[in-house]
Amino acid sequence: MTTQPPRKSLDPVTFEVLKNSFITSVDQMAEQILRTCYSFVIYNRDFSSGLHDAQGNSVAQGNQDIAVHVGTLHFTCKAVIEAFEKDIHPGDVYAINDPYAGGTHFNDVRLIRPIFVQDTLLGFSQSNGHWSDVGGSVPGSFDVTAREMFKEGLRITPVRLFAKGQFCKDVAQLIASNTRDPASIIGDIHAQAQATQVCEREMIRLSEKYGVETVIEGMGAVQDYVEKAVRQRLAALPDGEWETQDFIDCDPLSGEGMIPIKVKLTIQGDRAIYDFSGSHPTIGSIYNSAFGSTFSAVVAGMKTFFPDLPLNSGFYRVFEVIAPENSIVDARWPVAVTGFLMPFEKIMNAIYEIWSQIMPERATACAFNLEYLLTGGRDLRHKEKPIFMFYDWLPGGWGGRNGKDGANVTTASFGVGLMSQPVEGQERANPILTTAFQIQTDSAGPGKWRGGLGVVKTSIMRDAQDPVISYICDRERAVVWGINGGLPSMPHGLTLTRAKTGKPEWLGSVFSDMPIESGDIFSRPTAGGGGFGDPLERDPSLVLEDVIDEYVSIERAAKDYGVVIHAVDPEICAYELDMPATEQLREQIRAQRVAWMRADPTEVARWYQEGKIDQLDAVRQYGVILEWDTGALLPKSTQQFREMLEKRTIAQWQ
Numbered sequence: 161m162t163t164q165p166p167r168k169s170l171d172p173v174t175f176e177v178l179k180n181s182f183i184t185s186v187d188q189m190a191e192q193i194l195r196t197c198y199s200f201v202i203y204n205r206d207f208s209s210g211l212h213d214a215q216g217n218s219v220a221q222g223n224q225d226i227a228v229h230v231g232t233l234h235f236t237c238k239a240v241i242e243a244f245e246k247d248i249h250p251g252d253v254y255a256i257n258d259p260y261a262g263g264t265h266f267n268d269v270r271l272i273r274p275i276f277v278q279d280t281l282l283g284f285s286q287s288n289g290h291w292s293d294v295g296g297s298v299p300g301s302f303d304v305t306a307r308e309m310f311k312e313g314l315r316i317t318p319v320r321l322f323a324k325g326q327f328c329k330d331v332a333q334l335i336a337s338n339t340r341d342p343a344s345i346i347g348d349i350h351a352q353a354q355a356t357q358v359c360e361r362e363m364i365r366l367s368e369k370y371g372v373e374t375v376i377e378g379m380g381a382v383q384d385y386v387e388k389a390v391r392q393r394l395a396a397l398p399d400g401e402w403e404t405q406d407f408i409d410c411d412p413l414s415g416e417g418m419i420p421i422k423v424k425l426t427i428q429g430d431r432a433i434y435d436f437s438g439s440h441p442t443i444g445s446i447y448n449s450a451f452g453s454t455f456s457a458v459v460a461g462m463k464t465f466f467p468d469l470p471l472n473s474g475f476y477r478v479f480e481v482i483a484p485e486n487s488i489v490d491a492r493w494p495v496a497v498t499g500f501l502m503p504f505e506k507i508m509n510a511i512y513e514i515w516s517q518i519m520p521e522r523a524t525a526c527a528f529n530l531e532y533l534l535t536g537g538r539d540l541r542h543k544e545k546p547i548f549m550f551y552d553w554l555p556g557g558w559g560g561r562n563g564k565d566g567a568n569v570t571t572a573s574f575g576v577g578l579m580s581q582p583v584e585g586q587e588r589a590n591p592i593l594t595t596a597f598q599i600q601t602d603s604a605g606p607g608k609w610r611g612g613l614g615v616v617k618t619s620i621m622r623d624a625q626d627p628v629i630s631y632i633c634d635r636e637r638a639v640v641w642g643i644n645g646g647l648p649s650m651p652h653g654l655t656l657t658r659a660k661t662g663k664p665e666w667l668g669s670v671f672s673d674m675p676i677e678s679g680d681i682f683s684r685p686t687a688g689g690g691g692f693g694d695p696l697e698r699d700p701s702l703v704l705e706d707v708i709d710e711y712v713s714i715e716r717a718a719k720d721y722g723v724v725i726h727a728v729d730p731e732i733c734a735y736e737l738d739m740p741a742t743e744q745l746r747e748q749i750r751a752q753r754v755a756w757m758r759a760d761p762t763e764v765a766r767w768y769q770e771g772k773i774d775q776l777d778a779v780r781q782y783g784v785i786l787e788w789d790t791g792a793l794l795p796k797s798t799q800q801f802r803e804m805l806e807k808r809t810i811a812q813w814q
Contacts, residue, residue, distance in 0.1 A: 170381055174370065178378035179385070182220035183470065185362035186211050189287060189355040190222045196354060198347030199292050200589060201551055204579040206290035211359055212237045213283045213379045217473035220382070226575030227463070228264060228504060229288050231456025234473055235262020236270050237284050243318035250276040251325030253353045255335070257294070257316040262452035265498045266294045266313040267301055271321065271349070273356035277367045283379060285359035287352040292549050293340040297673070299536025299549045302632050304672040305412075306496040307444050313498075314338045322353060340536070340547050386474030390466060391430035394478060401426050402514045406506035406526075407638035407800060408488065409669065413444030417796035418638050421489060421503055423510045427518075432479040434458050434511075436489045445670075446499035447634070448491035453500040454507060455481050460574060461511030465519055501574065502634045505529050508573050512559070513643060513808075525559030525605065525643045525690035528614055529635040530572035531652060531669070533684065535676075537627030539591050545625060550590040554684070555580050557604055557612030560646055560692030566612035567689075568711075569599060591622040591678075600685045601710050602776060606720035607646030607691020608698045613711055614649070614686035621680050628673045629656075635687060636669035637785045637797045641804060645812030646691025647720060647780045648805075651788060654684040666789035694813055695721050696746050700737055708733045720780060722746035750813075757783045757802065757810055765793040 170178070189209040197203050208229035211220040216238035221230045239261040240254045257269040270288040274281060296313035297303045303311050316335065321328050332349055336342035367375045402425045407418035422438040442448045449457070458481055463471055483490035489507070491497050509526045516523030533552045538545040558566040558573065571578040583594040596618040605611035621627055633652045640649035652669045659679030667674070676682075703723040706712040714735075717723045724741035728734035764784040767773045769791035778784045783805045785797040 170374070170377060174374065175378065175381055175385075178366065178370070178375065179382045179470065181362070181366055182211055182379070182382060183223065185359045186220045186222045188362060189285065189359050190224065192358045193287060193289065193351050193355040196351040197289065198344040198351065199289065200581065200585060201292045202289040202348060204581045206575075206578060208233065208288045209355065209359070210234075210237070210286040210288075211283060211363070212286060213376070214281045216241050216284065217383060218476075219283065219379045219472050221471045224576070226578050227460030228453070228456060228501065228574040229268065230471060231459030231476075232262050232264055232452040233270070233286050233288060234476070235452045237272055237286055238262070240272050240318045244320070248274050248281065249324050250274065251322060252320060253322035253356065254318055255316055255321045255349075256318045259450040259452065259497045259500070260493045261317070263450075264453050264456070265500055266296075266309075266315060267291050267498070269294070269316065271352040271356055273353070273360055275360045275363050277364055277372050280372050282363055282367065282372065282375065285356040285363075287355040289348055289352055291339070291345060291348060292551055295338045295340070298534070298630055299340060299547075299628065300534035300551050300630065302446070302498055302532060302534055302630055302672070304445050304499065304630065304632060304670050306446050306498065308494040308496055310494065312446065312496055321349060340549060382470065383472050383474035386469055386472055387477045389469055390475055390478045393466065394427060394432060395430040397427055397518060399427050399429065402517055404510050404513050406510045408443070408447050408502055408506065409634050409637040410797075411440075411443035411445070416794050418800045419443055419488060421506045421510065423507065423514065425511070425514050430478065432462070433482065434479060435482040436487065437482060437484055439484060439487045439489050441487055442491045442495045443488060446496040447488070447502040448495050448497045449489050449500040449503040450492075450497050451483055451490045453497070453504055454483050454489040457504045457507035458511065461508040462515065464512065465515045465522055499632055501530060505572065505574060516643065520562060523562040523643070523692065525561075525566070525607065525611060525646050525692045526641045527558045527566075527573040527689050528556030528640055528649065528687040529633065529652065530556070530574070531631070531633035531684065531686060533654070533682070534630040534632070535590075535592065535621070535627055538625035540623040540625055541591055548590045548624070550586065550592055552581060552586065553578075554615055554617055554686045556614040556686035557649070557688030559689035560605065560607045560609035560611045560642070562692060563609065565610050566604065568613040569615055570612065591624045592619050593622055594619045595681075596683070599710070600688070602713050602716045603650055603685060604688035604711065605640060605642045605647050605649040605691035606695035606698075606780065607642050608693025608695065610691050610695075610698070610706070611640070611642070611646075611649055611689025614688045616683065616685040618681060618683040621676055621678050621682075624678055627676050627678075629676050629682065630672040630674070631667065631670060631684070633669040636788070637794065637801070639779050639785075639801070640687045640690050641808055642690035642692060643808050644692055645694035645809055647695055647809060649687040649690055650685070650776060651779065652685070652687055653788060654682060657681040657683070668788070696749060700739065700742055704735060704737045707735055716776065718745060719777070722749045753781070754810060754813070756781050757805060761793055761795065761798050765791055
């Protein structure tokens, strides 16, 4: 990517006004859709908005837009431009959700409106929202067993939904009728279309005030500004190469063993290259990423280390992404990609790790992996037995940072604007009752600076006909990791307690379309973030505070931090720190912990099966990955996990 040719200079005041006005126009789109959307998913901010120039380049993103979308919006805008070329008119609105044309997955449907000022095409506004269902084999359109897109739902290549201001009811009805909730889909189409009109209105207002040529000049200038700023910062850094890898838990078609995603960053002067060569070929599930999503993950990961700059296509000009075709990071039609977020988050965290070496003052450990619970069936609370779809995600913990603990109970790394859904709204719309929703003690990865805390949520299925449940997650095996000597968090997984037996059943982190019954209880925790720095160097008084806050148990304070705490009266939060015993225990752990991490995995598996150790012991003390329901050893996954621990954790211990 080359630097754009010089533009006519705008005076600084006009430039600053236009730059902020572009962003504000996009934020106003967000406010509009929050007030008018039909989907509960969109209402909880699973959406993004964008302003583009006449060539489809990104000019502005919303301040609370989720990162998983923002690096793809220019691709879908350009795809619409290419599809309709000279057949673009005022009042048109186009729809697209095609991941093979730069989108994310089928649920993320984009509506794009051309913005004309008189006869001049000024640019495009775009509203992207996650529709609760787009058809496919399971409610919510997340079938983890899908190998090809034909089981995932409706693929929308560029199509016109409004023609010169007239609603194309037939086209919209065709799309909506291929979903499980057509009324909501029609409502969201109108909500998103109106959101794009808000941006159009603001851009026309700016053109009337400053002139069309000035606004067009400003749209280019803000991109040039970001490009120049990022290039200057890259040029100030040392040239070099940095590489790492992260993993998807497994490929269901190829047996046991984690699936590597490899990332190498090369900085040459004012340019960066991200090379994914060596990453695994596409796998037999929905956990593949098309190129657009991979590109967006690079954008989101890198942008985290340049927080003060706006995000637009100027940012994209300074780096190149090399992704092997038909790999897990560049899946091609018709490979299933609905679960692209699983490799997306691995890419983001890998980039965090790389940039933590380049900018250690901003270093951060791995963040938790977002999970999705989808249930659906017929709601028996109503005579007409309408279809319901419960689509839920939970907050978790971010990684520990250089000099500060990770953020507790917050949204995933890819979506800082994403809101946790209120249980009251969920219970009104679905026959599901939440019985527990609280911080998960011991979920944070231990470190000198611990990771943030995750949560646990427990719900019961109420009056429903033929309900099914799907769970989309990862890091049951590739557990959230620490850096600089920090320890991992905890494995993900859902536990189902059937009403007929009352016996808890571990179902793990990924399954699809499992029949359940009224009265069945499902509970799932989210991991905390990974630890930063050696946990034996954490201030014991901070561990004591964590025990008082119920962030850390007394047992794990001793095992993970070597801190001995006695309970005096937990009812009034009275605990006592035993410093002599702490110093002694820490010396014992220092002397033994490397040997623990290299203990015979077969023996560790036997101890787990016999109840001598628990899940956290296996992961944090011994670095062993098991089938968590049976205790069966996963030898290849354990080898891969231990190799990771050797580099990120053990090598940093003194």
